[in-house]
Amino acid sequence: MLPEDYRARFGPGNGPGAGRSRPAPVASSPTNVMDRSALGDEWVSFLAQTSDVNMAEQAARASAVYFCCSIIAEAVGSLQSGFVDARNNAVSLSMGEVIGLEPNPMQTAAEFWASMAYTAALRGIAFAEPTVGLDNVELWPLDPRGTSVTWRDRSFSVDYTADGVRRQFVPQQLFWFSGLADSTAKPLVPWQQAKGSIEFALALELGARSFFKNNLRFAGMLSTDHKLTDESIAHLREGIARWKNGGIPVLEQGLTFSQTQGTNADAQTTELIKQRTMEMARYWHIPRSMIAEDAGNAGSQEQEALAFVKYTMRPWVRRIEQAISVRLLPPDMKAQGIRARFNLDSLLRGDSATQFRNAVLARTAGTHSIDDIRVNWFDLPAYGEDWSEDPRAPLNSNRAADTVTGGQTAPQDGVAQIVAALMALPEGEQAKAVAGLEQLLKELTP
Secondary structure, eight states: OOHHHHHHHHSTTTSTTTTSOOOOOOOSOOOBTTOOOOOOHHHHHHHTTSSOOOSHHHHTTSHHHHHHHHHHHHHHHTSEEEEEOTTSOEEOOHHHHHHHTOSBTTBOHHHHHHHHHHHHHHHSEEEEEEEEOSSSEEEEEOOGGGEEEEEETTEEEEEEEETTEEEEEOGGGOEEEEOOBOTTSOBOOHHHHTHHHHHHHHHHHHHHHHHHHTTTOOOEEEEOSSOOOHHHHHHHHHHHHHHHTTOOOOOOTTOEEEEOSOOHHHHTHHHHHHHHHHHHHHHTTOOHHHHOSSOOOHHHHHHHHHHHIIIIIHHHHHHHHHHHHHHTSOHHHHHTTOEEEEEOGGGGOOSHHHHHHHHHHHHHHTSSOHHHIIIIITOOOOOOOHHHHOTTSOTTOHHHHOTTTTSOSOHHHHHHHHHHHHHTSOHHHHHHHHHHHHHHHHHHOO
16 A cells, blocks of 8 residues: 555544544543552652552563563564455555564564554553554554543543653554453553552562562660660660671670561462462463463363464454554455454464374365475475465375475375386387387496
8 A cells, every 4th residue: 555545545534434433532641550650760660669550661561561472462462463355365565564574663573563562462552653654554562550531431632741741642543452341441551450460479579579678687676774875875886887788796785686577488479479479460460481480281281372373462463463454444345354363373383293294284184285385384495386375286296295306295196107108109219119118327427
């Protein structure tokens, strides 16, 4: 699609959803669904010292949250994408280069889709603005920290602030996809759903951090039955400072130390961290083998990897595919059955033995052609022949069996052909032909 075509089709009144009512953006204070933060760096640094979670950036400080969101994002960014028609045949479109290679001059497709998926996995929804560049359509992600959404009945508006400039968008002006939502179509915010578990995990981290920052010294209190003089108090302060730095204080005036803090072993810190990690993984449907240390045997890990593709990646990819097809393609292309497709086969390859076994099964079943298997499964060049592109080509086909020899399945096939040709010759010419063949064999034999 050329930029001129995109302007004509996606200009005011011509884009996807044209003819629908477009609510005017409101200037009132919107609900901060996207958790916009106007705090400075010093406030963010202060909040980083607490376990209270009030922003998505704070939630992402929890290692389990970051891992869950990032593994979804990296998996989405690694997938090949393109467009197919109603018969599932690949279609070459200018928009295909945008979503599959270079969405904008600053990002590759892998970087763009990973950033969009990370935002959606953490915050529930991700927005991008389609624009027309010098060469093609461009997709620019909106910074979630400057994005606020006002949800209405069957519509919403987006208030976006970047570089001090505030703009407002209606849905028809943006590309977006979201995660799980309730009946109001307003997506649930994953980090808010897991807020309690995240705060618990951060509290465990802060407690362990303070323990190790204090040189493994437990908190406690000093007590004595004697009255302390100013000189004793000064010596005591020096001893406490020495103790904090790893030294051994000398207690005077009958001072005794009573520990008021339990040990990490008593608090079962390690077990709690594991339990909280697994608890947060449930919010993002991450299998146990991908986030836990004791992940089980290889067989269970392979099954959980398949579960990750089926129950975690496939729902996200399905939403993105339909969002591209509905919100980026013009109506005439949608009417032709053209749609976006992400290839999940790369996540299902398994080890080398499994790949070859599955390739044989796919070819035997006639669901994949030889070129499909070579290109999409093993990153090999395609033969580019009619028989190699047809999944219905018989497996015992001469050309499919041996492309080097021009189609001989076995040497005896050629011998049978030669014998038949000799038998068809007159008796006088048969002896000459046999003599000629014998001479040829002598010349070819080393």
